[in-house]
Amino acid sequence: MNNFDLTPDEGVVQIDPITEVGTYGPYTQSERVEIYETFAKWLVAQGLAYPCFCTEEELDRLRKDQEAQHAKPGYYGPWAKWRGASLDRVKEKLDSGERPVIRIRAPYPTEDRVRFYDVNSGRA
Numbered sequence: 001m002n003n004f005d006l007t008p009d010e011g012v013v014q015i016d017p018i019t020e021v022g023t024y025g026p027y028t029q030s031e032r033v034e035i036y037e038t039f040a041k042w043l044v045a046q047g048l049a050y051p052c053f054c055t056e057e058e059l060d061r062l063r064k065d066q067e068a069q070h071a072k073p074g075y076y077g078p079w080a081k082w083r084g085a086s087l088d089r090v091k092e093k094l095d096s097g098e099r100p101v102i103r104i105r106a107p108y109p110t111e112d113r114v115r116f117y118d119v120n121s122g123r124a
Contacts, residue, residue, distance in 0.1 A: 040102045051100030052082040
């Protein structure tokens with residue numbers, strides 16, 4: 001932005017040394033973990049997301065099963081092992097020190113499609 005004589009009023013305005021301006025910092029992603037965790041917990045509490053404890057190996061096996069069945073790949077429906085997990089099961093994993101990823105609870109099953117019109121490209 002500096003190359004175009006534009007000065008932001010929020011965020012990182014200089015890289016070396018890092019200089020930030022604004023009241024909503026920190027602006028460096030790795031320093032915002034506490035903010036992200038707060039919102040992740042809120043999403044889970046609202047029922048809009050859920051914790052998932054699948055390992056890389058489990059996800060690889062799931063992907064191979066989907067390929068073998070010629071199914072659309074992804075973590076959804078019958079393959080979303082943690083989507084309907086009980087609170088006790090989740091608590092057990094958390095108490096053992098495992099850290100989950102947070103997955104958005106998208107509606108399933110659904111035939112609804114989200115469509116939008118991109119005013120920049122003129123395409124739907």
